[in-house]
Each structure stands twice: as C-alpha cells, then as structure tokens.
Amino acid sequence: PVVTSGVSNYSFPDDFIFGVSSAAFQIEGGWNEGGKGESIWDTYLHDHPTFTLDHNNGDVAADSYHHYMEDIEMIKSLGVQAYRMSISWTRILPNGTDNYINQEGVKYYRTMFEELLKANITPVVTLFHWDMPTPFMNFGGWTNAKVIDYFEDYARVAFKLYGDLVKMWLTINEPHENCESTYGLAVLAPALNSHGVGVYLCTHNSLLAHARVYRMYEKEFKPEQKGKVSIVLDSMWGEPKDPNNPEDVQAAENYLQMHLGMLAHPIFSEEGDYPPFVRERINNMSREQGYSRSRLPYFTDEEVKALRGSADFLGLNHYTTQLLSPSPMEPTWQVPSLYHDTGVKMEADPLWRMPGPDWLFVYPPGLRKLVNWVQNNYKIFKEIPIFITENGSSDFGGTEDYERVNYYNDYLYQLLLAIHEDGCNVKGYFSWSLMDDFEWTDGFTTKFGLFYVDFDSPNRTRTPKLSAYNYGNIVRTRRIDFDYIKRLKGLNTT
Numbered sequence: 001p002v003v004t005s006g007v008s009n010y011s012f013p014d015d016f017i018f019g020v021s022s023a024a025f026q027i028e029g030g031w032n033e034g035g036k037g038e039s040i041w042d043t044y045l046h047d048h049p050t051f052t053l054d055h056n057n058g059d060v061a062a063d064s065y066h067h068y069m070e071d072i073e074m075i076k077s078l079g080v081q082a083y084r085m086s087i088s089w090t091r092i093l094p095n096g097t098d099n100y101i102n103q104e105g106v107k108y109y110r111t112m113f114e115e116l117l118k119a120n121i122t123p124v125v126t127l128f129h130w131d132m133p134t135p136f137m138n139f140g141g142w143t144n145a146k147v148i149d150y151f152e153d154y155a156r157v158a159f160k161l162y163g164d165l166v167k168m169w170l171t172i173n174e175p176h177e178n179c180e181s182t183y184g185l186a187v188l189a190p191a192l193n194s195h196g197v198g199v200y201l202c203t204h205n206s207l208l209a210h211a212r213v214y215r216m217y218e219k220e221f222k223p224e225q226k227g228k229v230s231i232v233l234d235s236m237w238g239e240p241k242d243p244n245n246p247e248d249v250q251a252a253e254n255y256l257q258m259h260l261g262m263l264a265h266p267i268f269s270e271e272g273d274y275p276p277f278v279r280e281r282i283n284n285m286s287r288e289q290g291y292s293r294s295r296l297p298y299f300t301d302e303e304v305k306a307l308r309g310s311a312d313f314l315g316l317n318h319y320t321t322q323l324l325s326p327s328p329m330e331p332t333w334q335v336p337s338l339y340h341d342t343g344v345k346m347e348a349d350p351l352w353r354m355p356g357p358d359w360l361f362v363y364p365p366g367l368r369k370l371v372n373w374v375q376n377n378y379k380i381f382k383e384i385p386i387f388i389t390e391n392g393s394s395d396f397g398g399t400e401d402y403e404r405v406n407y408y409n410d411y412l413y414q415l416l417l418a419i420h421e422d423g424c425n426v427k428g429y430f431s432w433s434l435m436d437d438f439e440w441t442d443g444f445t446t447k448f449g450l451f452y453v454d455f456d457s458p459n460r461t462r463t464p465k466l467s468a469y470n471y472g473n474i475v476r477t478r479r480i481d482f483d484y485i486k487r488l489k490g491l492n493t494t
C-alpha cells in the first residue's frame with residue numbers, strides 16, 4: 001500500500017547510510033586562492049560570461065573554501081552518517097599533472113576530511129565532478145585517451161594523500177551526462193559540438209579511466225587502505241508511454257540501454273563490454289550514415305577484462321522520468337547524435353509536477369523502477385550494494401520548500417518499497433544537495449539545497465529550509481513522517 005500520510009510502515013534498515021552530496025566547483029569558490037590552478041569551468045566562464053542563465057560564474061559560489069566549518073555544522077545538524085563531496089583536481093595539482101603538488105590545496109581537503117571524521121561523518125569522495133584541468137581540455141579532455149594516464153596520476157596522488165582517511169572513492173561523476181552535455185548537447189563547458197562522435201570517445205575513455213584507477217587502487221592501495229572504489233552513473237527512468245503497447249515498452253528499454261546500459265554493462269554485467277544492443281545499434285547507424293568505422297569505439301579483450309567487475313558498489317544518481325515511445329525521425333535531433341542513435345521520443349506526462357525549471361518532473365515511482373531495473377539486469381547486485389548518490393528536486397528559491405519536502409518523502413518512500421517489497425540491495429542514499437549551489441548553466445537561478453544560501457551576502461549566509469528539518473527527521477527516525485512539516489508549522493494534519 002502506498003502511504004502518503006502518517007508514518008511509513010517500513011523503516012530504513014540499521015545498516016542503511018544516509019548522506020548529503022555536493023561538488024567542488026558548485027560550492028567551493030576560491031577559484032584562484034591558495035595556489036589553485038584553473039579548470040575549464042573557471043576558464044570558459046571567464047571567457048564566455050553569458051554562457052550561464054544569470055551570467056554568473058563559480059568564482060565565489062557558496063564560498064565553501066572559507067565556510068567549510070559551517071558546512072560541517074550543517075551536515076551534523078542533519079544527523080547523516082556520510083558526506084559526498086568532490087576534490088577539485090587543480091586545487092591539489094594546479095597544472096593537472098603530478099609534477100607539482102600544491103600543499104595549500106592538500107591541506108584544505110585534509111582538514112575537511114579530519115573534521116568530518118571528528119564529527120563521525122564518513123567522507124565519500126568523487127575525484128572528478130566535471131572540473132577538467134584547463135590544460136587537458138585544451139587537448140580534448142576525455143576525448144583524448146592520454147588524459148587517462150593523467151587521471152591515473154591524479155588519483156594516485158589523492159589515494160596517497162588521503163587514503164588513510166577516505167575509504168569510499170568515486171572516480172567519475174555521471175560520465176553519461178558529462179560526455180553528452182559537453183560534447184553532444186553543448187550545455188556543459190566548453191560546449192564542444194561533437195555530437196555522435198566526441199560523445200562516444202568521451203564515454204569510452206571515461207570508462208577506461210575508471211577501470212585504470214580501480215585496478216591501480218586494487219593493486220597499490222587496497223591491501224593496506226581497505227577502501228572501496230566505484231563510479232557514479234546517472235539515469236532517468238524511462239516509462240513506456242503506453243505500457244500496453246509493446247513498441248513503447250521496447251522504446252523505454254532501448255533508452256535505458258543506450259543511456260545507462262552503455263556505462264553499466266561494461267562494469268557490472270557478467271560478459272562485460274557494451275551491451276549487444278548498443279553495439280549493434282550504433283554500428284548500424286554509423287554504417288547507414290556512410291562512416292567506414294563505428295562511431296562507438298571498441299575495447300580490447302584486456303580492456304573488457306579490466307572493466308568487468310571494476311566496482312565495489314554502484315553510485316546511482318536519479319532525478320526524473322520521461323515517457324517514451326518510438327520515433328526514429330525526431331526533427332530536433334542533430335545527426336549523428338546519441339539521441340538520434342537512441343531513436344525514441346521523450347515527453348513528460350502533463351500531470352507530473354515540475355517545481356523547478358525545464359527538465360525535472362516529479363514521478364516518485366521512477367526511482368523504485370530504476371533500482372529494480374539495475375538489480376534485475378546485473379546479477380552482481382546480489383553481492384555488491386547500490387547507493388543512491390544523488391536525488392533531489394529543484395525550485396527557484398526560499399526556505400519554505402514544501403515541494404522539496406514532498407519530493408523527498410515520496411521518493412524515499414519508493415526506495416523503502418524497493419528495499420522491502422522488491423528486495424533490492426540498496427544500502428545508502430545521498431540527497432542532492434546539502435545547500436544551494438552553482439547549478440552549471442543555470443548559474444544560481446535553480447536551487448537544490450536543503451540549506452538556503454544567500455548569494456548576495458558576503459558571508460554566503462546559510463539557512464535551513466523546511467526540507468532540511470524534514471530530512472533530519474527521516475534520518476533520525478529511519479521512517480518517513482508525512483505530516484512532520486505540517487505539524488512543525490502548526491498546520492492541520494487531518
């Protein structure tokens with residue numbers, strides 16, 4: 001039964017980890033302080049100030065470079081067990097390369113991890129959350145396979161510096177979104193138009209970089225440090241527009257294979273490599289378009305082997321759902337492109353709420369269905385767990401965020417159903433985001449935080465929203481009280 005009032009019948013198991021998420025470029029600021037080098041987000045936004053909706057950049061952001069102790073207090077107040085954050089590559093390696101290590105940057109993160117641990121909060125650390133060192137982006141970023149070597153060097157430095165404190169590592173945040181939006185849709189810096197070609201080079205090299213770092217940790221660090229390493233994959237849920245129409249069901253499955261399977265299958269399936277459907281589809285499309293080689297690169301046998309099983313758990317980001325039906329000829333697609341290759345029509349149900357801008361539609365069962373899809377597609381999740389590393393909702397501001405409260409209640413309830421009724425092996429959940437931040441192309445116009453940040457105040461003052469109190473209650477009671485905020489606000493709960 002789906003509960004929407006009172007207290008949830010199910011509770012989160014004792015070993016279930018609650019956390020909050022953030023990313024370096026989105027909150028840190030201090031772009032040129034303490035010896036930090038530039039990432040492409042610094043460089044590109046300085047050169048193209050109108051790239052973001054509000055013409056803002058990340059120079060100061062939420063100024064966590066100076067206010068990190070407040071951040072830790074906020075995290076503590078939620079009662080969560082873990083904090084997912086990322087390291088800015090160029091804060092510790094200003095040139096991107098390991099020939100020069102910036103001690104001030106090293107100290108910043110070391111202090112952060114120590115303070116978190118003092119507060120009994122486990123740091124979960126992403127190595128790459130989209131802030132590619134500018135020198136590397138100048139020769140292609142992830143589309144240049146040489147960057148894999150430099151990413152390995154950077155990861156080794158990070159493991160050496162922090163591996164005594166950090167036991168949960170994530171290599172790359174959302175390679176699917178990062179590659180598609182940087183090289184395909186050109187909505188992430190530096191907005192390169194290489195749709196249908198660059199997007200797959202980037203995806204391919206991101207996967208290889210992940211495997212390289214996983215195997216390096218396994219060999220050089222794991223025996224002593226005993227940590228876990230994984231990757232963060234993102235996916236919408238694809239709901240068949242008409243569940244009784246087999247073509248729509250197939251379209252939804254195709255979407256999931258092209259956008260999530262492409263990244264998940266090489267790592268989590270028994271056979272490894274890209275899913276046969278994805279391989280065949282892109283090969284066929286490439287051939288029809290006159291290419292003499294597939295736009296999707298091939299792995300060698302050794303690479304397939306290195307990738308297979310290269311994760312100790314899965315980090316899964318999920319926000320929204322679309323209705324899918326077949327449509328090979330959508331006129332708005334660029335040719336070639338990931339979306340054209342996918343060949344499905346995506347639309348939102350007009351009944352779904354959209355509290356923020358354009359893309360985030362609220363469909364809570366999508367989370368349960370997505371987790372089940374992952375669990376059922378890859379046997380490995382009988383042994384290794386799934387962590388939801390991001391989930392949350394956007395709006396345009398303020399602290400009375402009832403829509404966000406509802407979003408968390410409803411999505412987390414669906415997660416309870418996935419755990420208790422479907423037996424899915426989900427062991428943790430991280431809300432996106434701890435606080436309002438720099439939302440990439442949206443600048444500061446879109447808000448995701450549990451804490452409100454006043455971006456006009458010099459101190460970037462932080463204030464808990466209703467969703468922070470509500471999340472804190474879920475974390476502490478391990479149940480969802482659908483009336484908690486109503487009671488807190490003295491509203492009628494009947």
Ligand code: GBH
Nearest residue numbers: 023173174177185187234358359390439448
């Ligand atoms: C996450 O990506 C990121 O990891 C995180 O950094 C970010 O802050 C968070 O989302 C919230 O935005 O339809 O062309 O406008 C989530 C992936 C990002 C996928 C936005 C859909 C919309 C592209 N989503 N994207 S578009």
